[in-house]
Amino acid sequence: MACHFCDSLHDVELIEEGQTAYCNTCGSILYANKPQSLERAFAFGLTGVLFLLGMLFLPFITMEAQGNNLTTSAGETVIRLWLTGGPIISVAVAIFIFILPFFQLASLIYLCLPLLSGRAFPGMVPVTKLMQGLQSWVMVEVFFLGTLVSLLKLIKLADITLGLGFWSMVGLMLSLAAAVGGIDKLELWDRIEVAYRRRKTPDVSVEGGVEC
Numbered sequence: 618m619a620c621h622f623c624d625s626l627h628d629v630e631l632i633e634e635g636q637t638a639y640c641n642t643c644g645s646i647l648y649a650n651k652p653q654s655l656e657r658a659f660a661f662g663l664t665g666v667l668f669l670l671g672m673l674f675l676p677f678i679t680m681e682a683q684g685n686n687l688t689t690s691a692g693e694t695v696i697r698l699w700l701t702g703g704p705i706i707s708v709a710v711a712i713f714i715f716i717l718p719f720f721q722l723a724s725l726i727y728l729c730l731p732l733l734s735g736r737a738f739p740g741m742v743p744v745t746k747l748m749q750g751l752q753s754w755v756m757v758e759v760f761f762l763g764t765l766v767s768l769l770k771l772i773k774l775a776d777i778t779l780g781l782g783f784w785s786m787v788g789l790m791l792s793l794a795a796a797v798g799g800i801d802k803l804e805l806w807d808r809i810e811v812a813y814r815r816r817k818t819p820d821v822s823v824e825g826g827v828e829c
């Protein structure tokens with residue numbers, strides 16, 4: 618493989634769990650075999666889905682001003698945006714904040730579940746490409762920052778109480794980062810390759826790759 622930073626070429630060698638391979642020329646990380654990476658990615662993937670559901674359906678914020686009280690969830694906000702003349706923003710929020718993160722987490726769970734026992738599910742290659750491609754389009758962090766800026770403005774006009782939906786969004790953001798960052802790209806591809814080879818030759822023990 619080529620180093621991403623200096624283009625030096627290296628032979629990819631087996632490394633033990635917990636070890637990291639560095640570039641001989643510039644010292645940057647080439648690939649890593651993170652300890653219990655599949656278990657961690659799977660656990661954070663599931664946690665992320667639960668936080669996503671919490672963010673959708675639990676009260677996000679409660680606003681109180683001049684005797685009026687309004688509690689809304691993030692899911693309701695999308696519907697309200699659609700109904701009050703903001704269909705493009707509504708669709709963008711639904712896609713980038715709910716649908717794509719869900720697909721990313723679901724792909725990760727679909728990949729990690731069989732790989733935990735060294736098995737392969739059909740279509741793992743396109744699912745891995747989908748998961749890695751979605752990384753640039755998941756914008757929960759952008760939504761979080763946007764929410765903070767809006768809250769700073771709203772706090773002058775009304776009493777704001779943050780609900781469980783808001784904290785679910787924080788949890789989702791952290792779970793997504795931990796789930797996707799928990800497993801090295803090269804390690805994931807390698808584990809898929811080993812699982813497919815094992816499926817094709819079930820009686821032969823396969824060696825090679827960044828095995829756990």
Ligand SMILES: [Zn+2]
Nearest residue numbers: 620623640643
């Ligand atoms: Zn290098």
